[in-house]
Amino acid sequence: MxxxxxxxxxxxxxxxxxxxxxxxxxxxxxxxxxxxxxxxxxxxxxxxxxxxxxxxxxxxxxxxxxxxxxxxxxxxxxxxxxxxxxxxxxxxxxxxxxxxxxxxxxxxxxxxxxxxxxxxxxxxxxxxxxxxxxCNTAVEPSPTPGPTDPAEDGPPVLRVSGNKLVDAGGATRRLLGVNRSGGEFMCVQGRGIFDGPVDDASVKAIADWKANTVRIPLNEECWLGLSTIDPAYAGANYINAVKDLVAKVKAHGMTPVVELHWTYGQYTGNSAGCSDVHASCQKPMPDMQYTPSFWASVANTFKNDRTVVFDLFNEPYPDRATSTTTQAWQCWRDGGSCPGIGYEVAGMQDLVDSVRGTGATNLILAGGIAYSNDLSQWLTYRPADPAGNLAAAWHVYNFNTCANESCWNSTLAPVAAQVPLVAGEIGENTCAHGFIDQVMKWFDDRGLSYLGWTWNTWDCSSGPSLISSYDGTPTAFGTGLRDRLRALNG
CATH class of the missing domain: 2.60.40.290 (Immunoglobulin-like)
Known part of the structure; x- marks a missing residue:
C-alpha cells in the first residue's frame, strides 16, 4: 500500500x-x-x-x-x-x-x-x-452495437469463427493492407503526431492499392498524456488525431487496426533498443505501470465501434532477456517479475483482461515472442478471452529466424489450423519484393491475412518503405504488395 x-x-x-x-x-x-x-x-x-x-x-x-x-x-x-x-x-x-x-x-x-x-x-x-x-448518475440502457451498425459500404465487424475471421453474415474475411507508421515515434520525439500527411487524399491513396486494412502503431505515453510528452502531441490532442485517422480509414471502407508499439519501462539488457525508461523504443514486453491503463482507455474509446481491431503489443522479445524459452512464454502470457527485465511486466493476459474489463468485444490480435516471429508455443500459452475473439499475430522479414517455408509449415500451419492468423508486418530490406512474394503466396494459398510494412517515404533499405510519395507511388519493394492487392481485390 x-x-x-x-x-x-x-x-x-x-x-x-x-x-x-x-x-x-x-x-x-x-x-x-x-x-x-x-x-x-x-x-x-x-x-x-x-x-x-x-x-x-x-x-x-x-x-x-x-x-x-x-x-x-x-x-x-x-x-x-x-x-x-x-x-x-x-x-x-x-x-x-x-x-x-x-x-x-x-x-x-x-x-x-x-x-x-x-x-x-x-x-x-x-x-x-x-x-x-x-458514475453517480443512473445510466439509461443503450442498445448494444450490432454487427450491422456500420454503414454497408464501410468495413465489416469482424469476429473469430474457428480459424477464420468472418463478418456479420458469416462470410470469411481477410485483413490485407499496410501499416501507417509515425504515431509511435513522432510524438515522443517532439516532432508531431504522424510522419507525413494523414489527410483524406493520402488515405484514399492506400485504398487505391485495393488495401482493406490499415494498421496504426501507437505510443502509450502520448496517448495517456504523460508529462514527458509535449502537450501539443499528447493526451486529448493525440487521441483525437488517432480517432480522426481511424475515421478516415473507415470512410474508405478499410479496417483500422490500432496497435501498441512503444511503451514505458527501462531495459538495458540483450538487444535493448534504447536505455531510456520512457516510450522511445521497442521494449521486450509491455509494462504494468501504464499499459493496462492504455488499453482500458483505447478500448473505452472504440468499444462501441467493433470495426476497430486491437493489436496488443508490437513485437515482444522476452526471449532475449530470459534464460529459457519456457520462461519467455510464461512472461509473455503472465507478466509479473520476468527474468532479465527490470520492470514489472504486463502479460498478454493482463492486456486482454484490460480490454474486456471495459465491455469491449472487438477483435484482438496477440503476437508471439522473438519480435512476433515465433509462434511455436502460442497455442499452449494463449491468453483466455471471455469474448472468444482472439487471433494470432505474426511478423516476418527476410532477416528473421522463421523466414522460410519449412519453418512456416512447422510452426505457423498448426496455429493457423486452430485460430485466425494475421501477419501484421511483412517486409524485406532488399528494396525488392522477392521475399514478400514468397510470404504472400504461402498466406494466399491458405486464405490468411497480411499487412505490408510500411506506408512511409523512407529509404527502403534502412526501413522497408512501400512508397516514395504519399500519392501512392510505390517503391520497387512496394510494387510487389500493390500488385498482389490489386490482383486479389481489384
Missing part, C-alpha cells in the same frame, strides 16, 4: 487549516442504481495546496483493472498521489489501478489519495467516469 511521503505529511501538519470532508453525493434516478459511485473528499487544505481522496464503488460486472477520470474545475494541479497511478493532462485527472488493487468485484470499493495545488478556487469536480462509464 502506498502512502504520501513523510515530508509531505509533515508540511501538511504544519500548515493545514483542517476543513470538513467535502464529499460529492451519489445522485441517481428514482429506483435506478448508478453503474459506479465516486465519493470525492477534500480532507485538508492550506494556502496553496490540499489533500484529497476518492472512494470508488463498482456496481457493475467485476473488472480486472480500472481507470477513474475527472476534471479539476478550479485550475488545480496534481502534484502526487498514492494507491493509484495518478496523472493530469490539461484539466483532466486520471487515477489508474495499481497491480495490487486492479481487481474490483461487483459491489467492491477502492480508495486512493492525492496532493494538489490550488489558487483562487478549489471547486469540487462534478462528474466522474470509471473505465469510460459515468
Amino acid at each position: 502506498r502512502h504520501p511521503p513523510r515530508s509531505v505529511l509533515a508540511a501538511v501538519a504544519g500548515a493545514v487549516a483542517l476543513i470538513g470532508s467535502v464529499t460529492v453525493p451519489v445522485v441517481t434516478a428514482s429506483g435506478a442504481a448508478p453503474a459506479c459511485s465516486v465519493e470525492y473528499s477534500v480532507t485538508s487544505q492550506w494556502d496553496s495546496g490540499f489533500q484529497g481522496a476518492v472512494k470508488i464503488t463498482n456496481n457493475t460486472a467485476a473488472m480486472s483493472s480500472w481507470s477513474l477520470a475527472f476534471d479539476f474545475a478550479g485550475g488545480q494541479k496534481l502534484t502526487q498521489g498514492w494507491n493509484a497511478k495518478w496523472s493530469q493532462s490539461g484539466t483532466t485527472v486520471t487515477a489508474a489501478s495499481e497491480s495490487y488493487n486492479g481487481s474490483l468485484a461487483t459491489g467492491a470499493s477502492v480508495s486512493a489519495g492525492f496532493i494538489a495545488s490550488w489558487s483562487g478556487s478549489n471547486a469540487v469536480p462534478t462528474s466522474f467516469k470509471l473505465n469510460g462509464t459515468s
